[in-house]
Amino acid sequence: MSVLQTVKQKVGIADEKPSYECEDCGNEFQSDADPGSYWFQCPECSSEDLTSLEK
Secondary structure, three states: OOHHHHHHHHHOOOOOOOEEEEOOOOOEEEOOOOOOOOOOOOOOOOOOOEEEEOO
């Protein structure tokens, strides 16, 4: 996370990232990568089988 993002988060003006759950390992995480992109995968197991968690 960048210094700017950390400051924004502490002040309360950070952008909310969408949350996802990995179907393979159950890990819940936030990502701003576009679904279908190379970077859209679970950070724990690198699976691409993810479900969006609506808030």
